Amino acid sequence: MKIGLFGLPKSGKTTLFNALTGSDAPINSFSPKVEPNISIVRVLDQRIDFLSQMYNPKKTTYATLEIVDVAGIQGDALRQESFSGELMRIIRNVDALAIVVRGFDSDLEGEPAIEADLKTIEEELFLSDMIVLEKRLERIKEGHKKGKKSDLSIAEEELIERCLAHLNDHPSLRDMEFSAADLQIIRGFQLFTLKPALVIVNTDESRYGKNDAVIGTVSQLHRTVEFAGNFEMELSRLDAEEAKLFMDDMNITESARSRLSTLAYEILGYISFFTVGSDEVRAWNITGGATAVTAAGAIHSDLARGFIAAECFSYNDLRELGSEKAIREQGKFRLVGKDYIVVDGDILNIRFNV
Numbered sequence: 001m002k003i004g005l006f007g008l009p010k011s012g013k014t015t016l017f018n019a020l021t022g023s024d025a026p027i028n029s030f031s032p033k034v035e036p037n038i039s040i041v042r043v044l045d046q047r048i049d050f051l052s053q054m055y056n057p058k059k060t061t062y063a064t065l066e067i068v069d070v071a072g073i074q075g076d077a078l079r080q081e082s083f084s085g086e087l088m089r090i091i092r093n094v095d096a097l098a099i100v101v102r103g104f105d106s107d108l109e110g111e112p113a114i115e116a117d118l119k120t121i122e123e124e125l126f127l128s129d130m131i132v133l134e135k136r137l138e139r140i141k142e143g144h145k146k147g148k149k150s151d152l153s154i155a156e157e158e159l160i161e162r163c164l165a166h167l168n169d170h171p172s173l174r175d176m177e178f179s180a181a182d183l184q185i186i187r188g189f190q191l192f193t194l195k196p197a198l199v200i201v202n203t204d205e206s207r208y209g210k211n212d213a214v215i216g217t218v219s220q221l222h223r224t225v226e227f228a229g230n231f232e233m234e235l236s237r238l239d240a241e242e243a244k245l246f247m248d249d250m251n252i253t254e255s256a257r258s259r260l261s262t263l264a265y266e267i268l269g270y271i272s273f274f275t276v277g278s279d280e281v282r283a284w285n286i287t288g289g290a291t292a293v294t295a296a297g298a299i300h301s302d303l304a305r306g307f308i309a310a311e312c313f314s315y316n317d318l319r320e321l322g323s324e325k326a327i328r329e330q331g332k333f334r335l336v337g338k339d340y341i342v343v344d345g346d347i348l349n350i351r352f353n354v
């Protein structure tokens with residue numbers, strides 16, 4: 001799961017990157033080159049902690065989150081330079097966008113302008129999608145002129161024209177309806193306005209918790225979360241106990257990383273299932289609504305190919321009843337087929353034969 005921090009220069013993206021990943025990337029750094037900060041972090045999950053204690057495995061593997069922060073160009077550079085093609089290319093590959101907006105006073109820009117900044121960013125994403133679609137359409141049409149025509153290229157042409165028409169009077173493609181075939185084509189374009197997105201209002205200690213009105217407005221468009229970026233960055237450098245004291249002080253109940261991962265799962269529609277044993281306790285991500293055979297495939301393609309059945313019980317039952325033995329005795333241990341829809345917190349053991 002890859003999340004890209006995206007926002008205007010000096011909105012605190014790198015500060016947040018450090019807060020979320022415990023990294024030490026330079027703040028306020030300008031670089032003529034687009035150098036992404038990339039870090040892979042554990043998705044904190046108390047369920048894995050519990051399972052690891054219970055099974056005492058050789059190895060415990062958490063789900064991971066890859067966070068990408070792109071150092072843009074100097075703050076006073078022209079707007080189109082801040083969103084250079086290279087930056088856009090890096091960000092285009094992420095699974096979800098975390099749009100960062102400045103919610104603190106800045107020496108240069110003054111008071112926060114959360115809604116206006118968000119609008120600027122949305123316009124940028126919109127324009128970038130328009131350009132991608134137009135370029136692609138141009139290429140297809142050229143190909144057609146040269147006689148390079150296929151069912152796929154005809155379908156693409158038709159779909160792109162429909163998208164561009166939609167964008168004529170809509171701010172994004174999010175509210176457009178797509179068939180399964182459309183989606184298959186359009187996925188390859190990695191369009192920004194189709195990517196799951198959340199908004200991070202990056203505020204400071206004095207404003208934290210006082211942005212409810214603007215967050216309410218922004219929430220109508222995107223899932224929104226408020227972080228006190230600088231403060232959270234300092235927190236990430238403390239040990240857990242110290243951090244807890246400061247968090248209580250600010251009324252922060254959960255670390256920034258934990259809140260971001262929860263939201264990311266939500267906007268991506270992901271759920272977790274677990275595999276357990278003396279070798280390894282491990283968390284896996286799949287899309288909600290996925291079947292047991294898809295879950296098996298997430299572990300290894302052989303498990304999907306040779307799928308026979310899955311042994312299944314739920315984390316909550318295990319937590320409540322205390323052991324696998326009790327689960328069996330209470331009739332909570334099930335054998336499910338390939339069409340079983342996996343539920344968040346399922347513990348699976350795939351039986352397979354290849």
Ligand SMILES: Nc1nc2c(ncn2[C@@H]2O[C@H](COP(=O)(O)OP(=O)(O)O)[C@@H](O)[C@H]2O)c(=O)[nH]1
Nearest residue numbers: 010011012013014015027028104203204229230
């Ligand atoms: N007051 C305050 N300043 C912040 C916060 N987050 C970032 N800044 C400041 O904003 C400036 C730009 O931060 P940086 O993380 O480099 O922004 P980026 O350009 O979006 O990566 C730096 O001077 C930071 O110290 C915050 O939460 N509160």
Ligand SMILES: [Mg+2]
Nearest residue numbers: 013014071072
């Ligand atoms: Mg930066």
